[in-house]
Amino acid sequence: MKTLIIGGGIAGSTLAYALRRYGHEALVAEARPSHRDTGGAFLYLAPNGVNALRALGLGDVPAVAGGFEASGMDFYNARGRRIAELDGSDDLEHYGARGVVLRRARLHAELADRAQAAGATFHFNSRLVELRTHSDSAEAVFEGGLALTADAVIGADGIWSTVRRLIWPDAPTPSYNGIVDCGSWTEVDLPDTTGQQMYFGHRAFFGYTVKDKTAYWFTNLPRRDEPARGELDNLDQDAWMASIRRLHENDPASIPTILQAARHSLGAWPLYDMPVLDTWHTDRVCLIGDAAHAVSPSTGQGASLAIEDAAVLAHWLQQNRTPRAMFEGFATDRKPRAERIVRFGRQIGARKITSGAGNLFRDLTLSMFLRMGGKATAEQYGYRVPDQPANDR
Ligand SMILES: Cc1cc2nc3c(=O)[nH]c(=O)nc-3n(C[C@H](O)[C@H](O)[C@H](O)COP(=O)(O)OP(=O)(O)OC[C@H]3O[C@@H](n4cnc5c(N)ncnc54)[C@H](O)[C@@H]3O)c2cc1C
Structure with a gap:
């Protein structure tokens, strides 16, 4: 066949x-x-x-x-x-x-x-x-x-x-899930984690795993209205990262540490199933x-x-x-x-x-x-x- x-x-x-x-x-x-x-x-x-x-x-x-x-x-x-x-x-x-x-x-x-x-x-x-x-x-x-x-x-x-x-x-x-996801991997001076670390932050959910001084991190930003197709492509990374840092500024210390070290996120993906x-x-x-x-x-x-x-x-x-x-x-x-x-x-x-x-x-x-x-x-x-x-x- x-x-x-x-x-x-x-x-x-x-x-x-x-x-x-x-x-x-x-x-x-x-x-x-x-x-x-x-x-x-x-x-x-x-x-x-x-x-x-x-x-x-x-x-x-x-x-x-x-x-x-x-x-x-x-x-x-x-x-x-x-x-x-x-x-x-x-x-x-x-x-x-x-x-x-x-x-x-x-x-x-x-x-x-x-x-x-x-x-x-x-x-x-x-x-x-x-x-x-x-x-x-x-x-x-x-x-x-x-x-x-x-x-x-x-x-x-x-x-x-x-x-x-x-x-x-x-x-x-x-079907849109009400979440925009973004993340990256970033060199950071944190110890290896045994598994994935998941935080219900003050304003958004944040997860990371550290291996050999690299943090693999993501954040789930709540957003009720569905973004238009392509709306989140080609974001101004400086402004985008600054808004993510603000969102997590009062969260436990490891999160601001990772986000301060991160220069960019690899994308911003509205989540669907x-x-x-x-x-x-x-x-x-x-x-x-x-x-x-x-x-x-x-x-x-x-x-x-x-x-x-x-x-x-x-x-x-x-x-x-x-x-x-x-x-x-x-x-x-x-x-x-x-x-x-x-x-x-x-x-x-x-x-x-x-x-x-x-x-x-x-x-x-x-x-x-x-x-x-x-x-x-x-x-x-x-x-x-x-x-x-x-x-x-
Ligand atoms: C932000 C994010 C995080 C994720 N995290 C996880 C995770 O932690 N664990 C996990 O298991 N999964 C995760 N996933 C999901 C995972 O990447 C997908 O579920 C998986 O890749 C599905 O494989 P697929 O081959 O069905 O689709 P895809 O990998 O999307 O492949 C589809 C392919 O079809 C091609 N294509 C599209 N249209 C056409 C066309 N008209 N003609 C010819 N080719 C075409 C595309 O170019 C692409 O290469 C995540 C996804 C996202 C967006």
């Missing part, structure tokens, strides 16, 4: 690699000019994401891409009092892996490199504009006129998916990754779910059935899990929005919320893709 993957991001590159590993042809059409320097800040690859990479024979990718292990989270209120923790000390024992913090662009570049080295063909500068499906094939047309035909088309083109819009014009669009879609596939087309089920970054699960999707779909695509039957199997496996994690992310995001008197209630109930969330976290981290032995390291 000839499979055309639209979007060579984290899901698309991993799928291309997996298809080649199983001996199939893999063709990727990517809108960007290259897979290098694709931007973004850093992300957390959870134990389930690390395990899914291992199942595909890509277990060394997090380390090669410069990742470092970070388990568990400590939560503090605006006065610096520790109000809860998510213990990660047993992650290795429970899940067979620890989570990893790494730069998104490096993870992406490494996955795309591996796919190309395995024989996948990438067409860069190829932005999908039309998609026609027939009873026995699908035809994709790209800006500039390139046209490619395949037996099946996989929409791995991210949260603003063109495949989704062309095939399901009435499907819901991404995807409402539930009725279906992820037709006879010839199937969505994966953020195109199907973008989750709030608050879950730390977006990249991990994209990698799981790629591993599970590659498993189904070996079944020698019709594309529809294989897509059906894939969606039945994946939809309930992804939708649960999207819901979970929305609940976490709501707790990050600062609201005066509500904060005291949140501080008092956070431990209980995390205990309840502990079950969800165990389910997220404990997932194994098909064909993966439980004790695979």
Whole structure:
């Protein structure tokens, strides 16, 4: 079966690699000019994401891409009092892996490199504009006129998916979460942290991890009205950083220390997630990754779910059935899990929005919320893709 993957991001590159590993042809059409320097800040690859990479024979990718292990989270209120923790000390024992913090662009570049080295063909500068499906094939047309035909088309083109819009014009669009996220990595004289440090600051949520005198930090700025597309591109960095410093000036000392050292943030991203879609596939087309089920970054699960999707779909695509039957199997496996994690992310995001008197209630109930969330976290981290032995390291 000839499979055309639209979007060579984290899901698309991993799928291309997996298809080649199983001996199939893999063709990727990517809108960007290259897979290098694709931007973004850093992300957390959870134990389930690390395990899914291992199942595909890509277990060394997090380390090669410069990742470092970070388990568990400590939560503090605006006065610096520790109000809860998510213990990660047993992650290795429970899940067979620890989570990893790494730069998104490096993870992406490494996955795309591996796919190309395995024989996948990438067409860069190829932005999908039309998609026609027939009873026995699908035809994709790209800006500039390139046209490619395949037996099946996989929409791995991210949260603003063109495949989704062309095939399901009435499907819901991404839903704004009321938060603008920004962050970077910054040299700073602070000791290494064991896990992620999360602060419900006076006016905004702030998180960081320190490794080898570099702080990987982010702040979640509450903003009720949805920014217009492009409004936060090309910000004046001096003015933007000054406003972030002001927002956190009365928060515990480590936060102003990091922000004084930081010259810029790598971007300002309004946060979205995807409402539930009725279906992820037709006879010839199937969505994966953020195109199907973008989750709030608050879950730390977006990249991990994209990698799981790629591993599970590659498993189904070996079944020698019709594309529809294989897509059906894939969606039945994946939809309930992804939708649960999207819901979970929305609940976490709501707790990050600062609201005066509500904060005291949140501080008092956070431990209980995390205990309840502990079950969800165990389910997220404990997932194994098909064909993966439980004790695979
Ligand atoms: C600020 C921020 C922080 C995050 N933090 C985390 C985290 O801590 N942990 C975590 O797991 N995840 C995190 N994520 C989410 C994570 O980056 C994504 O969920 C993950 O990359 C999904 O992979 P994907 O391949 O589905 O989409 P993407 O990586 O977005 O890839 C989509 C690809 O499709 C291409 N494309 C788009 N349109 C077209 C078109 N018309 N034609 C051809 N190609 C096209 C794009 O150029 C891109 O390369 C974060 C995201 C953000 C924004």
